[in-house]
Amino acid sequence: MSFSSILGQDKTVKRLRALIESGRVPPAMIFHGAAGTGKFLTALEFAKALNCSHTPHREKPAAPPQPDENDLFAAAAAPAPAPEPEPEPVKLHTDPSDSCGACISCLQALSGAHPDIRIVDTAFQAALLDEDESANLKIDTMRELTRWAQQKPLLSAWKVFIVRDAEALMPAAQNALLKTLEEPPPGTSVILTVSRKTSLLATILSRSCMVEFGLLPRAAMKTILEANGALPEEASALAALGGGSLEKAAEAGTFLKRISALRPGDTARIFKFTAGLPRDSHKAREEVKTLLDLLLAKTRAAWRGSEGSAKDRFTLLLRRTLDLRRMVDRNVSYALLLETALLESERAGLKLEDLVNPV
Ligand SMILES: [Zn+2]
Structure with missing residues (x-):
């Protein structure tokens, strides 16, 4: 999976790739368009491409079996082998504005376990707050997001928060998010996917870069x-x-x-x-x-x-x-x-x- 998996949004994808290549990634973006036009998948690809190291991940070889200390013959016969020098990682010559799919960051993003890419939706909120899934995204969830945004990234250069179906954000929750959008910690990008712009406060809209998604051909x-x-x-x-x-x-x-x-x-x-x-x-x-x-x-x-x-x-x-x-x-x-x-x-x-x- 890479940006090539996003079909029918060529202009939008081109714009996003240009943002990654220029290094001028907006701290807040709104992916706006009708439901079912690829906003969320594109947000995921964007986060993946932004954090890709273009260096294929190799599993470390398993350590050779240690001789049994009680086996005197084996211990005497087998001197500890010198560790082999690790080969230099080879940089993949892929497009810097797209993801490689093979580095540790891409692999973690693909498995949904990337520590610096967080997807915030009502299902995630239910697990976070240990309660039944609600139709709204609440102020407590946005406070948590603000707290994470203040922390340094664990693995990659960027922390990306994708707030999925942001029309679920209650006004108080939007106000709680506003602080992060106004004073974004360096290396943080918050993406809100939304099909109804009118559900967002004017203050959120004015601080975010609008990215439009048209209907799919x-x-x-x-x-x-x-x-x-x-x-x-x-x-x-x-x-x-x-x-x-x-x-x-x-x-x-x-x-x-x-x-x-x-x-x-x-x-x-x-x-x-x-x-x-x-x-x-x-x-x-x-x-x-x-x-x-x-x-x-x-x-x-x-x-x-x-x-x-x-x-x-x-x-x-x-x-x-x-x-x-x-x-x-x-x-x-x-x-x-x-x-x-x-x-x-x-x-x-x-x-x-x-x-x-x-x-
Ligand atoms: Zn990669």
């Missing part, structure tokens, strides 16, 4: 999905449905499975489908958003290909679905919203099964 999505085990045809369909986000593509994959499990023609299948929404309200809301976006894309396509009274019908449906889409962020029943949208689209001629055929 369909070809890159297809390659990634195939590399993760999808068959070519399935990868094409999911890449189209994902609309530039691997997270949306994965969601679409679960819709496909849920829809194919329903009996065609079953009048209750829309109710059965909406009953399968996640119990977690945040996840249910995101899933309903994705489904309504899919429905809008389908309705637009149907509108373009229709005329006369059918066009009028789809115009009406488009307006109605847009209204329902706007209501998702209000305090509503997501299942009811989805049910209404699906029933209305069926009435206009768009079937539930049509949702998962690529546009």
Whole structure:
């Protein structure tokens, strides 16, 4: 793994590599873009490349067996061999702005055990504070981060903190982080990955270098999905449905499975489908958003290909679905919203099964 494993973000990767090469690494960065566009993986690659020593790691050879002190013959016959001089480590001639994958720093980063690369998320927080996983990142976790930031790196030149899905940071936690961003200890870089910039305080935004992640091109999505085990045809369909986000593509994959499990023609299948929404309200809301976006894309396509009274019908449906889409962020029943949208689209001629055929 190196920056070459990040597909579809060429401009952003080029910019990050230039930062590493110049040595002018910002102490605070915000990786901003839609969910499922590679922000976190890129942050990991950045940390790895920044700390790479380009010197392959060799295991020290095992010490020769010591003669048994009680075995007088062996002790007399075998004088202690002089230790062999250690060969000079060979520097790898890899690009200085990318990681080599073979040095001790890269190997530790790959195993997730690098002492100077910390990933801070809600799962990590649960282990740190010895409590159940919470939806928010708390002030105590950011205080710990501040404390670590003050310490010297153990292995590499840089300490990198990756705060994953930073929209989970409560305002008090953001204020606690602010001190590190305002007076960063030398050799420290804090990366916040976030899909909604508005969830961060203006003070955090103004002190951080913004790095934008665009939606992934369909070809890159297809390659990634195939590399993760999808068959070519399935990868094409999911890449189209994902609309530039691997997270949306994965969601679409679960819709496909849920829809194919329903009996065609079953009048209750829309109710059965909406009953399968996640119990977690945040996840249910995101899933309903994705489904309504899919429905809008389908309705637009149907509108373009229709005329006369059918066009009028789809115009009406488009307006109605847009209204329902706007209501998702209000305090509503997501299942009811989805049910209404699906029933209305069926009435206009768009079937539930049509949702998962690529546009
Ligand atoms: Zn390396």
